[in-house]
Amino acid sequence: MTTVVIVDDHSIFRSGLRADLADDLEVLGEADSVATALVLLGTVSPDVVLLDVHLPDGTGADVIAGAPGPRYLALSVSDSAEDVVGVIRAGARGYITKGSSGADVSAAVRAVAGGDAVFSPRLAGFVLDAFGAVAGESASSAEELDRLSAREQEVMRLIARGYAYKEVASELFISIKTVETHVSAVLRKLQLSSRHELTAWALERKLL
């Protein structure tokens, strides 16, 4: 059983999401602001926190900073790159839009709970852009944080084209586990890289 906490300031959305989540996910509690979320996360320890990017008294990033224990999956109506990157760099393991179906959200929660990263096509497209992959930049060593390796670029491209992990795996003749490893590596780069495009956004959102 995977345990979940929902942090979102819209009660209708919370109850809708709660009803839509798959049966194997147990909702431990809900919060509607940064303050109540931090109080709640002090008493329960869920596997995954579904986190809205915008909250009335702060941002999703504030919640992550205040309670770094659980894994976070960001949920937002905003699909602007700045919002997404802000919350990912703060530590979220993935990002999906609020338009996603209950099944999609449940699948994403399970993936995040299992330690994987969840990338939407839009986020993948943004990553390709921000790491200069479109312009032909490519990392030469695995330690390099500011560029993507050729394989990571391939995986990101397929995700941007709307392929699920399983489809990416069969397309590239690799195992799903390998796809997940690549995606996690990209997530790590997204969080740790000091590439100008990323830091500029982070600075703008006062994350550094």
Next chain:
Amino acid sequence: MRSRVAVVGGVSDGLALHLGWEPRSVRVLFVALSAAGGAGALLYLWLWALVPLQPSDENEPVARSAPVAAIAIAAAGVSTMVVLSIAGADAVLGWLVTVATAASLAVVWELAFDRTDPTRSQRYRLGVRFTAVGLLLIAGVAALLSRPSALAAIVGVGMIVIAVGVLVAPFVVQLWADLMGQRAARVRELQRAEIAAHLHDSVLQTLALIQNRAGASSEVARIARAQERELRDWLFTGDAAVVADLAASLRDIAAQIELDYPARLEVVAAGVAVPANSVLVAAAREAMLNAARHAGGTVSVYLESSEGAIDVFVRDRGPGVDLANLPADRLGIRESIIGRMTRAGGTGTVRRTPTGTEVHLHLEAAS
């Protein structure tokens, strides 16, 4: 109501319309009354100040056919000649005042009315301004050089000061107008940010929820999604000039298709912004339309544009098409996508995978 196409102020036209008279007879009346101790002129000014201007949708500028500034300049010119010819005589003071008044009137008129009047050319306005400066300077110097009476000297200096003022005034007026414009723009921007924040938090959430609860392909969800798109465009693209950018064109097409078919088209773009290429747009449109029509569900559109080449992928999760078994009358894919791309020097490929169909459009950048 004062007319927007006027001779001077649009008062006579407006009054004539109101009284049901000929504009000409109203004008004659004003002139006649003016002869009677200036009553007509006063009445005219009074009406001008009080009668509102005819409203217009685009707030178009008022066009005035009488070149009032030029007439005033002519009057100032005549007065200057009189000043020069009788410099030193007692009458000079009155003429100096006339020069100053007429020249100032010309410049004020030019700044207040001709600036926005489409019938006045830039050259006309500069002509008015510089002639006024010249006349004021000539008359001022003439007054100073004439018999050194204190009063004439003061008036002369005053005129030179006005002349300098006339030179500077347009810049001040322009600066002021810019400042006001900037402030208005800032207020608008702030207001929009506030509305955006509010809509973002409430309306977009509700629309997302509706789509979620109604099921991706239902009528309600489609309407909600179309609304969401419109709102997003308005909120996030702002006043920035809309360039016919390829990504924007694809998004527009996606929005249109979503209105007509029960599908959800997700457009992701990466790379540099490129101008919309008509062939590519048409082929991509056809591919997206096919995907929405025959597969439905979620259709992923990915655009990647670098300096060297543009790639568009349209992927659906439908049963897929087999090109070899396609009836000859189904020209959609063969002609509108592959043929079109080939003729433009690119390639179009259709690929079937176990989980759907993907159309790949590729175009090298023209060098």
